[in-house]
Amino acid sequence: MFVGHNPYLVALSVVIAILGGYTGFGLAARLRGAAHASRRVLLAGAACFLAVGIWTMHFVGMLAAPLPPDASYLVLPTVVSFLICALVVGISLFFVSIGEPSSARLISSAVLLGVGVVSMHYVGIHGLQGDFRLEHEHAMIVFSAAIAIGTAYGGLRIFLAQHGGARLALSAVAFGLAVSGMHYTAMYGMRFVPAEGLGGHAMTGGGLVASSQVLALIVALLCFLIIAGFLLFLVPEPRPRAHMVQGVANGLLPDEEMTIAPRDGDAADAALTAFRAPPVNKTLPLGGAGQPRPVPASRLPVEGVDGTHFIDAAAIRSIKADAHYTLIHDGGRERMCTWSISEAEAQLDPGNFMRVHRSHIVAIPHVTLIRREGDGAVVELDGPAPHLVPVSRARIAELKARLGLLRRQA
Incomplete structure (x- = not known):
């Protein structure tokens, strides 16, 4: 399955995750020096960009995968996967952005962020419907979760060490590797099994359905949002001399x-x-x-x-x-x-x-x-x-x- 991925879309998905991580961590870095009212806005903006980066990377990766021709997406699980992502990212950033974060709080935030990314992935995956069913290798599920948690911890550790320059870029790269590494590891352990011969247990269900073409349009708009936010974040703020x-x-x-x-x-x-x-x-x-x-x-x-x-x-x-x-x-x-x-x-x-x-x-x-x-x-x-x-x-x-x-x- 993994061999059939479109390499250009795979590369785009990794870049999108890194750009979303850079913008989100950059906004989070300003939390400590902000007033109470603006802290909420910055926290919401940081969580939004990180969540959009994670979610968009996931579905760009899905578009890169060789899915069955009749595959479509249930809207409700797809939306729920984004909400899960935004919630866990916001909580993780809040934990590491207040006061002096202890090692226990940093580890807890990394675990929460990694588990949230994994949960988002599998909820989004099971939003697929068609004349097939999905099978997952349990070892790959555990391995993908370990990658997400480990690289999330490294990204948060680098982010806390320094809030700007090369350290911010390194934390964004670690974040992008965490998301994309987890996604493609999980995809490597997933198989589409035809519904024939399985008693008709296909991936079908009621509810609003979106085709791959509609999803591609939504993902393209979100990619534009992430790139625009990244470019705006690079514009230096005027400071008193x-x-x-x-x-x-x-x-x-x-x-x-x-x-x-x-x-x-x-x-x-x-x-x-x-x-x-x-x-x-x-x-x-x-x-x-x-x-x-x-x-x-x-x-x-x-x-x-x-x-x-x-x-x-x-x-x-x-x-x-x-x-x-x-x-x-x-x-x-x-x-x-x-x-x-x-x-x-x-x-x-x-x-x-x-x-x-x-x-x-x-x-x-x-x-x-x-x-x-x-x-x-x-x-x-x-x-x-x-x-x-x-x-x-x-x-x-x-x-x-x-x-x-x-x-x-x-």
Whole structure:
């Protein structure tokens, strides 16, 4: 059966799964830095693109298969297969996008996603009707489920490690391999058996029926939707320039409303039009050799769907590096900041903040617990949603001194 597949449609199905995974994971990556209302929209959009990618890949693969000439599709099982897919994908993304996902939660999400993809496949397969019946090799069912769960876990692990660039592309490729690998493994273990000689037990049933031509039209429209979403996702969003935001936060630029005339082709300047800066302390005490010494930033810029907001430095619990940007935790959630981890360390008050790891900064006044873990340590920070931050071995002694533990021990 597998040998008779159309190789061009097989290749198209894999590409569609990867493009749907890239767009869906890309939208999910923005969940942590979004406001509560927009989080729901992003979660729904991510789940929709991933589910459409899975479902479309499945039925492109079905169109590539050498089906019996009288085969048609029952509409109800076909629709139910998509709903199953959308539900499990949404739940999986929700589990891995809130807070700091534990290993148990990551494994559970991967199992749920893999089982959901397998369920979608077999529900959709049994939507076929015609003068035949289907037989499945049980070993191939188990093997296809293992492929789906294993590659789904790898994709989610890569996705959580980094939310952009090559890591996002790798997670999309792993997702595409998970879906397509599961589908074609299951198809390899499936056989069409003519109804003659089987007591007339054919794959027939009542209900609305769609032909292969109708399904091909629907799949073509969904392929266009996935490609359009992928191309739109590649369009960069205009962001305020980092040096302008830092200057406002440090009082180097006026705090009145700024109106910057956009230049042709410069979307970043246009995004700064009518930007309102927060009140800041403009005093710059002199440092060594009469040079001005930067005043610690009282606020840090964070990105939202409606523009750039500012968060008080006193409300910050921790800062985590995320590629060229950072994720700021305010005790309740993480929000994206345009500054790098080094820029944030230079701008914050060193009396209240300490870089405890190459990728983490913590607010000393908010540390509620410290304990050894492996070669390093972890600290817990207070807030409505307390969270743990790793401490490198080289920074443990300094952190304990800052917390007053070494003096007490002495």
